[in-house]
Amino acid sequence: MRDSRYDILFEPVQIGPVTARNRFYQVPHCCGMGHRYPQSMAAMRGIKAEGGWAVVCTEELEIHHTAELAPYLEGRIWDDQDLPALEKMVEAVHAHGSLAGAELVYNGHHASNLYSRAPPLGPMHLMTDCGDPVQARALDLEDIRNVRRWHVQAARRAKRAGFDIVYVYAGHDMTILQHFLSRRHNQRTDEYGGSLENRVRLFREVLEETKEAVGDKCAVVVRLAVDELLGEDGITAEGEGHDTVALLAELPDLWDVNVAGWANDSASARFTEEGYQEPYIKFVKSLTSKPVVGVGRYTSPDTMVRIIKQGIVDMIGAARPSIADPFLPKKIEQGRLDDIRECIGCNICITGDSTCTPIRCTQNPTMGEEWRKGWHPEVMPASSAGPALIVGGGPAGLEAAVSLGRRRLEVNLAEAREDWGGRVAREAKLPGLATWARVRDWRVGQLIGLPNVNSYLASAMTADDVLASGARHVAIATGSRWRTDGVGRFNHHPIDGIADVNVSSVDDMLSGRIPALGPVVIYDSDEYYMGGVLAEVSARAGLATIVVTPHSVVSRWTLNNLEQARIQTQLLELGVTIHAHRILKSCRSGEIELECTYTGRKETIECQTLVPVTSRLPEDGLWRALKARQNEWADAGVRSVQLIGDAYAPGIIAAAVYAGHRYARDYGEEIDPDITPFKREAIEVGAEF
Numbered sequence: 001m002r003d004s005r006y007d008i009l010f011e012p013v014q015i016g017p018v019t020a021r022n023r024f025y026q027v028p029h030c031c032g033m034g035h036r037y038p039q040s041m042a043a044m045r046g047i048k049a050e051g052g053w054a055v056v057c058t059e060e061l062e063i064h065h066t067a068e069l070a071p072y073l074e075g076r077i078w079d080d081q082d083l084p085a086l087e088k089m090v091e092a093v094h095a096h097g098s099l100a101g102a103e104l105v106y107n108g109h110h111a112s113n114l115y116s117r118a119p120p121l122g123p124m125h126l127m128t129d130c131g132d133p134v135q136a137r138a139l140d141l142e143d144i145r146n147v148r149r150w151h152v153q154a155a156r157r158a159k160r161a162g163f164d165i166v167y168v169y170a171g172h173d174m175t176i177l178q179h180f181l182s183r184r185h186n187q188r189t190d191e192y193g194g195s196l197e198n199r200v201r202l203f204r205e206v207l208e209e210t211k212e213a214v215g216d217k218c219a220v221v222v223r224l225a226v227d228e229l230l231g232e233d234g235i236t237a238e239g240e241g242h243d244t245v246a247l248l249a250e251l252p253d254l255w256d257v258n259v260a261g262w263a264n265d266s267a268s269a270r271f272t273e274e275g276y277q278e279p280y281i282k283f284v285k286s287l288t289s290k291p292v293v294g295v296g297r298y299t300s301p302d303t304m305v306r307i308i309k310q311g312i313v314d315m316i317g318a319a320r321p322s323i324a325d326p327f328l329p330k331k332i333e334q335g336r337l338d339d340i341r342e343c344i345g346c347n348i349c350i351t352g353d354s355t356c357t358p359i360r361c362t363q364n365p366t367m368g369e370e371w372r373k374g375w376h377p378e379v380m381p382a383s384s385a386g387p388a389l390i391v392g393g394g395p396a397g398l399e400a401a402v403s404l405g406r407r408r409l410e411v412n413l414a415e416a417r418e419d420w421g422g423r424v425a426r427e428a429k430l431p432g433l434a435t436w437a438r439v440r441d442w443r444v445g446q447l448i449g450l451p452n453v454n455s456y457l458a459s460a461m462t463a464d465d466v467l468a469s470g471a472r473h474v475a476i477a478t479g480s481r482w483r484t485d486g487v488g489r490f491n492h493h494p495i496d497g498i499a500d501v502n503v504s505s506v507d508d509m510l511s512g513r514i515p516a517l518g519p520v521v522i523y524d525s526d527e528y529y530m531g532g533v534l535a536e537v538s539a540r541a542g543l544a545t546i547v548v549t550p551h552s553v554v555s556r557w558t559l560n561n562l563e564q565a566r567i568q569t570q571l572l573e574l575g576v577t578i579h580a581h582r583i584l585k586s587c588r589s590g591e592i593e594l595e596c597t598y599t600g601r602k603e604t605i606e607c608q609t610l611v612p613v614t615s616r617l618p619e620d621g622l623w624r625a626l627k628a629r630q631n632e633w634a635d636a637g638v639r640s641v642q643l644i645g646d647a648y649a650p651g652i653i654a655a656a657v658y659a660g661h662r663y664a665r666d667y668g669e670e671i672d673p674d675i676t677p678f679k680r681e682a683i684e685v686g687a688e689f
């Protein structure tokens with residue numbers, strides 16, 4: 001039963017000509033599927049509608065081939081031939097009584113048009129912001145009329161496809177409408193440049209024309225970045241963000257407001273708290289009678305109620321919380337708050353877009369697998385494949401145990417330590433990563449409701465224990481350890497002389513053993529978050545800290561999850577020295593030798609403690625011991641023993657959770673390694689648009 005305190009979240013909201021059945025609004029978000037994987041996209045959005053989101057939007061839909069984002073996989077609505085793919089999504093969303101929203105976008109000088117080869121168009125002659133050797137051409141008045149017409153045509157197509165909501169999008173510093181608004185991007189001297197009224201002109205025209213074209217049946221909503229966090233150089237909530245809302249206040253049917261660019265809008269939990277956008281967007285409702293949507297990684301229903309009652313928003317916008325738990329609204333509605341799988345704010349979901357691959361999520365292993373594997377986040381079919389033993393209570397083991405438990409199997413889960421969570425228990429103690437404990441907490445919480453799962457702490461398992469356990473199938477989820485010899489992506493052999501220098505391992509630091517002596521050199525060829533965050537730990541402990549990386553920036557892979565700029569800024573502000581383009585070549589007592597990755601030139605720097613963040617080794621000793629006794633398995637009733645998670649191949653937390661979930665889905669089945677284990681979306685050879 002729902003707690004009456006949350007009734008307000010389930011009130012319907014009128015949005016122009018359509019009605020949302022509650023206040024839960026999945027704002028547009030990328031998913032690395034777009035025009036390339038339309039069935040996957042439709043199924044994923046359909047699950048959100050089933051989970052109770054009253055509005056479910058697309059990712060960006062490019063409206064015209066002169067503004068396309070290849071190689072990134074966004075949606076397309078260039079012409080009618082794109083409609084069947086989008087209609088699938090609309091059907092999937094409508095099937096559960098939700099409204100489908102189409103985010104129409106003309107990217108202007110954010111598009112390099114690498115596929116269409118059309119010169120991009122923007123407010124002025126300017127390099128595109130994508131880093132490609134492509135320059136946008138300043139639109140003349142005829143071009144502007146064309147863009148307006150293309151938007152109207154795309155809106156009409158969206159209406160024909162069945163969308164209930166059509167976006168006019170000026171957010172994220174990625175669209176021509178925001179570029180026209182911005183003094184930084186728009187230095188025109190005609191009626192589209194100069195004063196704010198002139199810079200808003202194109203936005204207003206597109207908005208009015210879209211309403212005129214489809215406003216009878218579709219709500220026409222605006223997405224606007226009301227602050228770019230650039231101070232005087234950009235749009236600000238006190239300045240032109242405020243004035244733009246004031247100028248257009250009653251024109252759209254709803255205001256979807258946020259901060260720009262994308263790295264600010266989707267800032268990770270390492271750098272922002274739930275509700276971090278409130279100070280910027282809270283003015284909007286005072287200027288308009290239309291409903292307002294805002295985002296801020298909201299997962300707490302009490303906070304949701306607060307922001308509605310305080311008049312900050314009318315609808316709870318969410319991308320990441322709806323990815324981590326597509327059934328978040330349903331769970332609040334059914335009074336199942338403990339079942340909400342809260343987003344940890346790690347931004348792995350965003351890396352799908354950055355790497356042009358379908359979305360995945362650390363907390364929700366079914367994300368992106370709804371169509372190709374038929375995985376439903378809330379449904380696990382019952383199994384009678386016999387009792388299971390899971391060794392290891394980290395992300396992989398916990399997920400396997402919970403998911404097998406939901407399959408109604410008898411499960412024993414054994415963990416050697418006195419606490420659950422494996423690596424997340426330790427990593428969540430690092431600065432900014434406290435929310436990562438939710439990976440453990442949600443699963444441990446779920447175990448309480450699964451009497452068929454017996455869980456044991458302080459239970460280090462041996463091969464004898466496993467063979468005496470009575471399990472039919474055994475998963476070994478014993479994790480991994482960080483290497484201390486420097487072997488990794490750039491050093492394929494142990495580093496010369498590493499035994500002569502004082503080494504502090506990543507595992508030492510994760511266990512709270514901070515080096516006693518600086519300078520501390522973090523040698524980071526892993527390139528994800530660990531090197532950067534350990535440098536932060538070391539610097540905050542007052543130690544002189546140096547990061548050595550073979551790349552041009554620290555924590556290079558975090559460019560994909562939008563954290564890199566913040567990480568590097570923070571380290572520089574903490575006084576950390578960064579040696580980029582350097583490989584660690586050799587060590588001597590108190591010093592190390594670095595080599596430039598380009599010239600091969602060598603230099604020596606002082607190093608009292610070396611922390612190699614290079615790669616990990618699986619903790620697979622138990623599995624090897626069991627393998628050596630495979631002839632005893634049948635007598636013990638054991639049919640299979642399988643390594644999963646980091647113990648199989650060390651990876652990111654999302655990969656371990658996924659491995660645990662996959663183990664549970666495939667439990668007891670003979671898997672043919674010659675067969676691709678998922679459906680693929682066919683490209684029909686010979687077919688053409």
Ligand code: ADP
Nearest residue numbers: 392394395396416422423461478479645646656
């Ligand atoms: P993953 O990310 O794959 O889940 P983790 O390293 O986070 O891996 O977790 C592995 C867990 O397995 C750790 O908590 C560790 O204490 C536990 N473990 C390792 N060996 C054994 C063992 N022999 N018996 C029980 N638990 C073990």
Ligand code: SF4
Nearest residue numbers: 343344346347349361
């Ligand atoms: Fe949240 Fe991380 Fe999942 Fe994205 S990947 S939805 S940030 S838990």
